[in-house]
Amino acid sequence: MTLDQKDPVSWGDRFPEKPKPKRRWWQWSAGTGLLRRLRAKTSRRKPPPGPGSGSGPGSGFGSGLSSGTRDLLGSGRDARPGSHSEAGPPSRTWMAPGSRWGGVRRFPLVAVVVGVVWAAVMQVRLFLGGHVGLAGFGENLPCRLGLANFRDPARAGWEHVQPIWTAHAWTGENCPPEFSTALFAQAAGKWLTPLLGFPGALDLRALGVLFGLLVGVVCGLLVAVTPGRPLVRVGFASAVGLVYADAGFAGYLVSPYAEPTALVAAGFLVVALLLLWERPTVPRALATAVPALLVVGARPEYVTFVPVLAFALLWMRGRRVVALMVATWIAGLGVFHAVTEAKFDDHQAVFQTILYDDPTAAADLASLGLDPELAPAAGLSRDDPSWVTFADRYHRTAHPSPLRIAGFYATHPWHAVRTVGWGFQGVAGLRPHYLGSYPEGAGKPEGEREYRVAVYSAIWEVFRRGPLLVLVLWAATAGAGWLVVRRRSLTPSEKTLGRLAVFLPLAALAQFAVVVLVHGRVETVRHLAMTNWLTAMCVPVMAAAVALVLTRLRPVPRWQHRDQSCASIHSQMREIKR
Amino acid sequence: MGKTLALLLLSATACAAPATTHPSAAMPVGSCHVMSQPEELYALSDVRPPVPCTQPHQTETYLVTQLTGPMTDTPVRPPHELLVPMVTAGCDYRPIRPYLAAGPHDAQWGVSVWGKVPTPDEWAAGDRTLRCDLLVPTTHPNNGPVLTAPLRGIMNRPESAAIRRCNLEGRDVQCALPHEWEWVEPQGLTRNGCRANAAMFAGRLRGLRIRLGPDRSCWVGQERHRITVGTLREGRAA
Numbered sequence: 001m002t003l004d005q006k007d008p009v010s011w012g013d014r015f016p017e018k019p020k021p022k023r024r025w026w027q028w029s030a031g032t033g034l035l036r037r038l039r040a041k042t043s044r045r046k047p048p049p050g051p052g053s054g055s056g057p058g059s060g061f062g063s064g065l066s067s068g069t070r071d072l073l074g075s076g077r078d079a080r081p082g083s084h085s086e087a088g089p090p091s092r093t094w095m096a097p098g099s100r101w102g103g104v105r106r107f108p109l110v111a112v113v114v115g116v117v118w119a120a121v122m123q124v125r126l127f128l129g130g131h132v133g134l135a136g137f138g139e140n141l142p143c144r145l146g147l148a149n150f151r152d153p154a155r156a157g158w159e160h161v162q163p164i165w166t167a168h169a170w171t172g173e174n175c176p177p178e179f180s181t182a183l184f185a186q187a188a189g190k191w192l193t194p195l196l197g198f199p200g201a202l203d204l205r206a207l208g209v210l211f212g213l214l215v216g217v218v219c220g221l222l223v224a225v226t227p228g229r230p231l232v233r234v235g236f237a238s239a240v241g242l243v244y245a246d247a248g249f250a251g252y253l254v255s256p257y258a259e260p261t262a263l264v265a266a267g268f269l270v271v272a273l274l275l276l277w278e279r280p281t282v283p284r285a286l287a288t289a290v291p292a293l294l295v296v297g298a299r300p301e302y303v304t305f306v307p308v309l310a311f312a313l314l315w316m317r318g319r320r321v322v323a324l325m326v327a328t329w330i331a332g333l334g335v336f337h338a339v340t341e342a343k344f345d346d347h348q349a350v351f352q353t354i355l356y357d358d359p360t361a362a363a364d365l366a367s368l369g370l371d372p373e374l375a376p377a378a379g380l381s382r383d384d385p386s387w388v389t390f391a392d393r394y395h396r397t398a399h400p401s402p403l404r405i406a407g408f409y410a411t412h413p414w415h416a417v418r419t420v421g422w423g424f425q426g427v428a429g430l431r432p433h434y435l436g437s438y439p440e441g442a443g444k445p446e447g448e449r450e451y452r453v454a455v456y457s458a459i460w461e462v463f464r465r466g467p468l469l470v471l472v473l474w475a476a477t478a479g480a481g482w483l484v485v486r487r488r489s490l491t492p493s494e495k496t497l498g499r500l501a502v503f504l505p506l507a508a509l510a511q512f513a514v515v516v517l518v519h520g521r522v523e524t525v526r527h528l529a530m531t532n533w534l535t536a537m538c539v540p541v542m543a544a545a546v547a548l549v550l551t552r553l554r555p556v557p558r559w560q561h562r563d564q565s566c567a568s569i570h571s572q573m574r575e576i577k578r
Numbered sequence: 579m580g581k582t583l584a585l586l587l588l589s590a591t592a593c594a595a596p597a598t599t600h601p602s603a604a605m606p607v608g609s610c611h612v613m614s615q616p617e618e619l620y621a622l623s624d625v626r627p628p629v630p631c632t633q634p635h636q637t638e639t640y641l642v643t644q645l646t647g648p649m650t651d652t653p654v655r656p657p658h659e660l661l662v663p664m665v666t667a668g669c670d671y672r673p674i675r676p677y678l679a680a681g682p683h684d685a686q687w688g689v690s691v692w693g694k695v696p697t698p699d700e701w702a703a704g705d706r707t708l709r710c711d712l713l714v715p716t717t718h719p720n721n722g723p724v725l726t727a728p729l730r731g732i733m734n735r736p737e738s739a740a741i742r743r744c745n746l747e748g749r750d751v752q753c754a755l756p757h758e759w760e761w762v763e764p765q766g767l768t769r770n771g772c773r774a775n776a777a778m779f780a781g782r783l784r785g786l787r788i789r790l791g792p793d794r795s796c797w798v799g800q801e802r803h804r805i806t807v808g809t810l811r812e813g814r815a816a
Contacts, residue, residue: 140617148615153722171599172625172697174618382659391659392649 104493106224114234115220118241122212125245125453126254130442131205132450133161133254135435142186142256143175147202159446161439164200181297182258208254211264215244218267225274227493239540246456248430249533251437258298259529265294273312277496280319289326296334303338304510306331312503346399351377353520354415368408371397402517423516424467426524430460430532456536470535474505477538480545494548501545508534599625602696603707607642608730610635614722622661623697631728637692637711638729640677643668645706655701665693669710679731683779685763687743688715714740717754739809753809759789759797760810772796781812
């Protein structure tokens with residue numbers, strides 16, 4: 001028995017199927033392919049070796065050494081995972097290089113089943129017993145597709161889900177030139193609406209059907225790319241599926257907001273990153289660009305993904321030029337989108353956040369470069385009748401940029417603590433409390449929210465009691481991920497989960513920081529939807545990372561996993577002992 | 579790169595045909611405007627071309643003037659909260675009754691004033707035109723207001739039922755909806771004064787009944803048809 005066979009846990013991709021040998025012209029020209037064939041012929045002529053090693057018990061010292069040397073020589077290029085006949089039963093250290101360079105098991109049947117099941121679960125969750133969604137209060141993004149919401153004009157919009165959008169010709173500033181990658185999804189929903197028999201030019205239920213199917217695809221792909229045994233993969237993918245199905249996020253899938261596109265694209269981004277980290281190739285790097293661009297282009301605030309994605313793309317071996325190129329694309333779109341679309345309202349950040357319940361309002365206004373005479377307007381919203389008396393003075397004063405406000409927070413830590421606290425309360429809120437989930441006529445009161453699936457919503461009760469625990473979750477996830485990445489005994493495929501565990505909290509933190517800086521305490525919960533999704537994703541990813549760390553507590557010497565032919569070394573050591 | 583991305587996004591998402599626009603300064607008095615969406619009604623500007631007043635529309639321009647005040651000198655259009663007082667001050671209510679051809683016994687009801695200012699680009703180009711529109715109340719609780727007749731001189735026509743105040747079982751409704759009583763101006767009359775005014779209001783129509791409200795408001799109805807639709811003005815009830 002080798003050391004590796006004592007390992008109680010065997011993850012699925014540690015025992016990959018035997019890959020087909022690659023036939024390349026340079027192999028023949030270099031002679032290695034020919035050499036391998038000759039070796040194979042030689043080994044067929046020899047009597048079969050003993051179990052567990054390339055050299056049997058009856059072999060002499062010299063023959064054993066030569067056998068081991070041959071394995072060592074061949075390990076650099078020719079040793080392939082799965083060639084068990086030559087190296088005995090599969091061993092952990094022996095398999096590690098194999099999973100790095102290919103042969104990772106995908107379990108396609110399990111992946112398809114999980115994908116179909118989760119696509120069905122999402123449809124049932126959204127539509128069984130009457131559809132649910134999220135009221136699109138003040139959201140008019142589909143107007144860019146020539147659509148207008150068909151609703152009772154007497155209603156403000158927050159009360160109920162109003163899924164039907166009809167064709168309408170907008171003019172002037174009634175439909176501002178707003179661009180978002182969410183328009184791609186909404187255009188697809190527009191195309192699907194008549195096919196599914198829904199009324200109007202765009203029915204948001206068609207979007208719900210589409211997003212539900214895509215969530216199924218994400219779950220199926222996660223089964224294929226996640227390391228581990230099938231049951232572990234199914235569990236992980238289902239935990240991610242539950243994030244989408246949870247009441248905190250499912251409503252977005254039947255809503256006119258840009259968030260659902262970003263959330264579903266973020267799921268594909270997770271899959272793409274796992275694939276890329278597993279084996280960096282040019283197609284995989286390019287494939288990462290698609291969901292990344294969809295996420296970054298959905299809302300100006302998602303520009304925060306740019307640095308985190310650049311870090312994620314460059315945090316791998318090889319193909320860094322391609323990764324840099326992809327990162328540049330994403331950065332280009334992100335910066336372009338943020339510059340053209342961002343409408344920074346310093347009123348929210350200053351008067352409704354920094355100056356809210358602020359005893360030193362005048363001094364803080366002066367620090368921000370604003371007129372201290374506006375101090376009595378502290379905490380007032382634009383809709384407040386008292387604001388009118390300050391509106392003229394405010395309009396004529398210089399307005400601080402987000403950078404200046406960030407500088408203010410840097411020099412006024414107490415304000416930073418207050419605002420960050422409101423931000424964590426926003427994360428703990430999980431979903432807006434004032435937006436209804438049910439359609440009109442469903443017999444539900446105005447603004448009533450649904451709880452058909454509330455697993456993560458239940459977990460969030462912990463955060464509601466202690467919002468700072470969100471920070472603990474981020475830190476714990478990143479820490480566990482870092483341990484996974486640093487653990488030498490883990491395969492590159494397993495380390496992808498560690499990288500993901502580092503990526504998610506970083507992305508959540510960056511997104512959180514920008515939302516808190518730009519929006520302050522105004523509609524914080526809805527603006528933090530992506531932060532909440534990333535935080536929810538931390539739960540299963542941290543669990544997987546911790547499981548990986550805990551199941552590989554025994555340290556493994558570096559030489560065992562760096563060398564590909566440890567089995568042969570073991571056999572040599574046995575020979576020496578004899 | 580930015581231009582390429584912009585073009586890509588534009589080509590991929592701009593499926594809607596761009597609607598033609600009409601300068602804010604070129605909307606004359608008497609022009610009618612479609613604002614079927616609440617967003618269009620609440621928007622500060624409107625550059626959709628006017629439609630004939632016999633087509634379904636929501637608002638009609640009764641006054642075109644210039645914005646005045648200290649904020650008009652700024653090159654950037656002031657925000658909503660600053661423009662609202664300017665619009666309120668600029669849209670004088672006095673031309674409304676002559677525009678509607680309202681007589682001493684006519685009272686418009688439910689008509690609201692909505693001001694439209696130039697777009698940010700027009701403002702930057704120096705345009706300070708203020709357009710004052712009239713919006714009529716809706717007759718369908720589930721739909722927005724729709725009018726298919728001009729408001730200019732409407733008090734002389736049966737369509738004025740859409741902007742007259744009537745009452746059904748203690749609830750105020752438009753006279754275009756089923757009602758029992760119709761309001762007659764002016765207020766604060768005696769019973770005899772109300773009867774005389776109602777007779778003048780209804781013209782040749784006979785068989786009238788009157789009711790004096792607790793606030794001495796004067797209401798007129800028909801003896802034979804207790805529930806009617808339309809206005810009794812000059813005997814025009816349906």
